[in-house]
Each structure stands twice: as structure tokens, then as C-alpha cells.
Amino acid sequence: MDKTAKPPPHQVGHSTNLVGIPTALLASAAYNAHPIPLRIAGVREMNKSFFTMLEDSPTLADAADALHKYMAAMFDLEPEQHEKAKRNDGVRRFRSSYLRLFKGWGYDNNSPEGAVLKGWVESRFGLFPTYHKEPILKVGSPSWAGYIAEKMSSRFHNNSIYVQLDIMYAFCQWALERFVAPGAAHLTLWRGVNDYDEHQLVERLGKRRAVIRMNNLISFSSERDIACCFGDNILEAQVPVTKVVFFSRLLPVHPLKGEDEFLVIGGDYEVDVSYF
Template identity: 60%
Template sequence: MKEADPGKRRGIGHSTNLVGRSSEWLASCAFNDAPAPLHIWGVREMNPSLFAMLDQARDMAEAGDAFFCYMTAMFALDPEQRDPSRGGKRRYQSSFLRLIQGWNFDSNTPEGAVLKGWVESRFGLGPSFHKEIIEQVSSPAWAAYVEEKMSSRFHNNAIWVQLDLLFEFCQWAAARFSFPGQTHLTLYRGVNAFDDHWIVERPDRREAVIRLNNLVSFSSDREVAGCFGDKILTARVPVAKLVFFDGLLPSHVLRSEREYLAIGGDYRVSVEYV
């Protein structure tokens, strides 16, 4: 796909969201150049005991354990807290862990659709890709995405509220322990068929502005990123856009290959050929 004509391809989004920032601005390079803090309305206010407990943590490991214990108690995430009231066959409650594990396996799974749907709901940015390019709400691609993001097997346990808490914990942890004082991280993403992506600007062969999906994976390790494509994109990712990063949770809970999940939109990237 050649350079996008801004007048013809604007993306799918909402004029309202739950972070009090313009969705159009959130998706722009202007936000990435000079990011502002992002907080989902009411999450910290409705969970004061969590953040009081986190404030007592001495390091990231203690904070991660405290967060996981809170989520386990609130949403019955461990096997011992399966719902016994149903009788007969018991089932596990839906959890943010399952969604991230599904995303790590393939971002185009139903788990990936639920995560993209959460970004759409909270930040007002619709996905540009789920199994195929999504350009308009009247397309079969959009209908297939909506069907998967609303799958009942993932919405039986306030799953979007779980993701709200994950985002707020991620932002708290980034500021307190992991990236204090930092506004950006240099991260990498491996891609194939670069010209098939939504290229907003291409001033030269090694620089571009590219529209990434509303939720996108990066790696902090260039070599790991190189395993996923013959071209490596290097981007300055705002810490304010992080949803998840390697080391956020206890290592026995969830393993990721130095993966970072971030809110997408337009990113200035350098393009290196492996």
C-alpha cells in the first residue's frame, strides 16, 4: 500500500473516550512527541486500597506480587476460587492473564480482539487490522472483529475493568519503579511486507510515519524484534501509552519475551533492513 491520503483514510475511532484526551490527538505524532499523562476515569478512585497497598511496596517485585494478589481476590483468578454456586462442572473466570497470553501467541485471536475492543472503548481508537485490514464499519472485517471482541466467554468477569486496573498499575509502576522520570522508551518491532502497512509519510527509504494498530507489540531487544520480520522499526514510544511491559508482573505468573504492549496510532519510525 502506498502513502495514505489523509483525506481518504482517516481510521475508525470515537469522539469520546474515558481518558479525557482527544482521540485524534492520542493517535497523532504530536501526542507521541509531547505526551501527556493518561488515566482512565475513576479507576484509582474506585480502588484506593490497591494503590495504598502499592505505595508500601519497596521494589517492583513486591508491587507486582501485591497487584496480582489484589486481582486474584477481586476477580477469583485462581483455581480455588472458581464459582461453586453453579454446581456440576466448574469453570475458570475470565482473566486479563488469559488475554495477554492469547495475544502473545497471536494478536489476531479472539483474545486479541477483546484487547483491541478495550482500547477502542477506553481510548477511542478503533483497530486498523484484525486478521485483515479494517477500513470502515460497514466491512465484513469490522463485523468479524466485533463478533470476536464481544465473545461471551471473555466477558463473564468484568474483563474490561480488569484491563483498566492493569493499565493503571502499569502507569503507576512505570513512574514509581521501572521508568521514573522518563517520557519515552526506544523500542523495536519486526515487520514483513512493510509497504503493505498504512504509511502516512515516507520522506526517505529509512524514515517513515506509519499508522500502527490501536494496540501494538514492541520489544526492548532489537534481536528479538528481528525474529518477527525482515525489517525492524525503531520507535520512541511514550511511557504514557504503555499497557504492559516485561517485568510488570511476577515471573511465575506470565512470561513475555521482553514484550511491551502500547496504544497505537501514528508513529515516527526508522526502518532498518535485516
């Protein structure tokens, strides 16, 4: 582990968020050890018919089909399967969708799509990103300005994209509780890294254990052998189920399928560090 790592900044996020608990608590290792439920304000209330419909789904595949149909109807996403839609004048224009963001993340989590996803986490959960193409050490820095420019670009930040992601997160949490990890508080997940540019050392707990500040949205794998493909240093974490935004089995077709990937809200995680 890098012994020269810089201490993390004190400010972890906004003073307010949309999940009803202090941002500093949500970002802490204490929350990860003892998680409490998270709900983005208003999502279930504004989409009551969808969650009522989900209760009639006997399998995860049926629930995913219900999600696809609901999102297509709500956000006019059916043409989005071809990533373009036509205006009345016949000119093609891009309509952003949650699926397109996950596709972009799968290619590069520092892409403009990745910036929008990190911006959604910042907006809803209050956590600042700590890395986008380069470390973001403070608000107002050049690296922060670059992140802001990409997250607000109209190419991907349109079509109520944050609302789409709100529904996606609520659906993911419902699916975890109903089909994948009923009653579980944590999942054991792994992340492979070659360096610690994207991770800030908060506290050493031992030779192979530490508290590390993760980016506000981070990828893990449910398989250690797969995590090894992404780096020689393997971080093992107990991730709260409440912090899972997306996972590989959630939808039948998506770009993250082959990596058993979990997209997880970041913060300070106690991790065990081992080597491939």
C-alpha cells in the same frame, strides 16, 4: 518499505473516550512527540485502597504480588490459575482474566483474546483497530464485523474484564514511574515486520523514515536483536511511556516473558526503518 501502501482512513476512532483528551490527538504523531499523562476515568478513585497499598511496596516484585492478591480477591481469580471455576451445581465454567488475555495474545494477537484487548483499547482510549486477521478499513465492513463478534464473545468478555484491564493499565503506569522509567517520557522500542499488511503509511519523511499508523494495540520489543526474529524490516520508535499497557518485567510469570515484549497503544508513529 511498501510504496503501494493505501492511505489510511480519516476516521481514527470514536469522538469520545475515557482518558480526557481528543482521540484524534491521542492517535497523532504530535501526541507521541509531546505526550501528556493519561488516566482512565475513575480507576484510581474506585481502587484507592489498592494504590495506597502499593506505596508500601519496596520492590516491583512486591508490588506485583500485591496486584495478584488484589485482583484475585476482587474478581475471584484464584481458581483462574487453572483457567476454570466451578458453579454451585458443580458445572465448570470459564472465568475470564487479564492473565488469560495476555496468554492468548502471546500465542496470536489476532486471537479472540486479542480482539478483547483491542476492544478494551477502543473502549477506553477511543482508537479503532486497523487490523484483526485482515485490514479493517472502515466501520461496518466484513472485517469489522468479524472483530466485533470476537471481542464481544462471552467466552472472554466476562467477569468485568475491561475493569480488570483498567486496573492493569493503571498498575503498569505506576510501576513504570516508580521502578522502571522514573521521569522518562519515552522508551526506544523496536518492531520487526516482513510486510506492511498491519501498518498504514501516513507520510514519508525520508528514505528510511516515515509516519506509520499502527494498530490500536501493538507489540514492540525492548531489544532490537529480538525484534529481528519477527521480520527483516525493523521499525524503531520513540514510544511514550503513557502508551505502555504491559511489559515483560511487570509480572514475575506470564507468557510474554521471553521476548522482552511491550504492549503499546497505537496510532501514528514516526519510525526509523532499517533492515536486518
